[in-house]
Amino acid sequence: MSQQLAILIMIDTAAAIKAGNLADHIYLIDNAKWVGSTGEATANLVTAVDGTRVRSQMDAQVLNWLPYGIGDLPHSLPQSFFLSPAAKKTINATLVHPASDPQAPAGSAAADEAATATASVATARVAADEPSPHARGAQHIPRLEAKRMDITGALLGKSKAKGNTALYTYPMPLVTNITGEAVDKYVIFPAQYGSPDLFSKGLYWSATVDTNKVGTYAYTLHITLFNPYEKDGEVAWEPVALTFDSYINVTNEATRNGFLKVPQMLPA
Amino acid sequence: MQTINIVTIIDVLGALSKGSLQNNIYMVDNSWNSENQGTSDLVTSCYPGQPINWIIHAMDVQTPVLIDSINFLDKDRQYSVSHGFDAKPVLGTAPHWYTWSGIVPCYLPAGEYRYSLKLQMGRGQNSIMYSDAPALNVNLL
Structure with a gap:
């Protein structure tokens, strides 16, 4: 089984809310650059997934999405x-x-x-x-x-x-759904999971990839940001729902991992 | 004045495998006019008197990485003592929370100030790596 992939979603929350869109204020980073991902730390990330692998469920590629606000406190705090x-x-x-x-x-x-x-x-x-x-x-x-x-x-x-209200630190951005071409065509199977993970209050979005479906597919991230405003002298948070398209590229390259110098099939 | 967060993301597995931070470090901030967002060469726009926090995250939650120190560099990329705004770990308001933080001195002339991040990934040989690429761009108020 190859390494699980993390896709970090870095968002400048205040700027995205002001602009009303995520495109200029989002940076996506994954740990598959060595497999061939392109557009790291830009809005145009294409996550590469090596498709050819031993056919078993154990072997499925797993993607995890982790949203971060750039202005947030470190999530590693208790x-x-x-x-x-x-x-x-x-x-x-x-x-x-x-x-x-x-x-x-x-x-x-x-x-x-x-x-x-x-x-x-x-x-x-x-x-x-x-x-x-x-x-x-x-x-x-x-x-x-x-x-x-x-x-x-x-x-x-x-x-x-x-x-x-600008003094307040923004609550973390939330991923609320993942839809789009890659989901409609059954290339990725996303769902929200609970875990003791420190990110996103113990909830995170994850998906397995059907690596038989070679090609580049778009998916839509549904992201909710929270905008502070004053209401009856108290601060309240207005949810701002935005969407953003990103891509995965499933290739028919053989699965690699850090222990193997050359791509090769792992023993069944 | 708003505090700026400079967030560094490290692909620790990539950095340790290749023995280099090159292509394994991504820096972003929430300043208004910074350059080279998402690269190792981030130039953060800031004003004299503005507080800055440095936050670091590993790509993979199982591979911790820490900022060991932050040093500002002079023209020859040697450690400089003249700027006098070397970041120090300061005690946060909660118990046991230390963060790298600094304030751009009010007397500082406008210009670009390059700094060196010393990063520690676990322990042992080759666990410490440096990046001399990022900078602060101090603007006049």
Whole structure:
């Protein structure tokens, strides 16, 4: 089996929202350049897939799409970093210390940050969702809110960001669907999967390739960006749905991997 | 002033296999007028006083890569101490989060300032590689 391919989708979120299209603000990079991908780190990536391989399902080429906002915080940060203080408190109260008093100060992180204006607003909202102590056994977990923060990861209070939504760091771009010629012709079979992967909050899009279908095929990435705006004195996120076409090129070259100097069929 | 993110993507498997960063490094930023986006020669447009973050990602999540250091170069591509805006790892606001960050000094004349990225991919021989190609283009306000 050859290496799984990663296709990184780098998006300048703010610029793409302003322009209303992705074409000039998207950079696609894959790790199949040595197989023959072209247009690396441009909007015109054509991902190369060596098509000739031992015919078995184990052998299918796998593609993974990983969207990134260029202005995002590093995705390698722990997921809890992105949670609001109120959400951390909720996790503490419902999962980590389920027996403790919900009114008592929860984690130190939550307690430290609870002083900010954002926190008090968010806390009030979560409190309404919070299960009563009697309902704990039912494992009701309220919706967890993301932290509103600037590009350095610092919590942004309402007063500081007032009138300047540009201060907020944008939520990560989301891939919401993959369609188009390559899907219609059954060349790729995309689906969304869950994993403990750090990217995209544990959800990612992946596809297997029918490598019998030699040729260049287009597919359409459906991407949702989020635009901050102020609503009743609070920041809200307006989803902006955009599409973008990219390509794969399935060849009848024999499968190669890093251990083999020359292309050759792997033993069945 | 808006912080600029300079994001470097490394094809670590490619770089280690070939023993070179050439064709295995891609740099993009979210500045307004940068040149050579998506290449190793990214020239990031910025203003004096503007904060800049350097973020690095490996192409494959199983092959970590880190920025070991960032050094600005003089005309002969030697390490320079004169510019005085060498990036230092600064403590982020969350515990245990260190990021490479710097601020373009306000006294800096406009012009192009080339820097060297020292990258570490795992451990052992040949795990450290350099790229001297990227630069900052400091504009006047």
